[in-house]
Amino acid sequence: MMDLNKCLDGARKMAANAKDGTLKIDGQTYTFKFDAAAWNYQVLNPDGSELHIYNTKSLKQARQWLREYFAN
Numbered sequence: 001m002m003d004l005n006k007c008l009d010g011a012r013k014m015a016a017n018a019k020d021g022t023l024k025i026d027g028q029t030y031t032f033k034f035d036a037a038a039w040n041y042q043v044l045n046p047d048g049s050e051l052h053i054y055n056t057k058s059l060k061q062a063r064q065w066l067r068e069y070f071a072n
Contacts, residue, residue: 014057015039021059025070032062 018034018041030051031044041062043052052069054062 011039011057018057019059021063023063023066025067030066032059034059 015034015036018036020034021032023030023032028046030046031048033042033044034040034057035042039055039057041054041056041059042050043054043062043066045051052066054065056062056065
């Protein structure tokens, strides 16, 4: 049986360690802002408008999903 408290503790730790960041794609810089209350990343276009919200606590994963978005 899965220990839900252990899972929640791990998620809390990941959320506490989440950092904001950026990623440059084709000369454009996209900004990643972690929402500590919602536990997700807001991805902003270079002009500051919202592009996506990714349900992850990992900046690395959010960056990968944005790369895949532009690759498709």
